[in-house]
Amino acid sequence: MAGRSTHTFVCPECRRSIEVDDAIRETLLETGCVVCGAPVTEEDVGSAPEMG
Ligand SMILES: [Zn+2]
Numbered sequence: 037m038a039g040r041s042t043h044t045f046v047c048p049e050c051r052r053s054i055e056v057d058d059a060i061r062e063t064l065l066e067t068g069c070v071v072c073g074a075p076v077t078e079e080d081v082g083s084a085p086e087m088g
Pocket residue numbers: 047048049050051052069070071072073074
C-alpha cells in the first residue's frame with residue numbers, strides 16, 4: 037500500500053490526528069490547523085519523506 041507520500045499531522049493545540057498528503061501538508065503549513073486554526077510547523081506534519 038505504498039506509493040503515495042503521506043504524513044500524519046498531529047495538531048499541537050487540539051491533538052487532532054489527520055492523514056495528509058503533500059498538497060494538504062503544504063496547505064497546513066501555510067494556513068494552520070484545519071480544525072482549530074493553530075499555527076502548524078513542519079514537525080507537526082512529519083519531516084521529509086522517507087526514502088527507502
Ligand atoms: Zn488544531
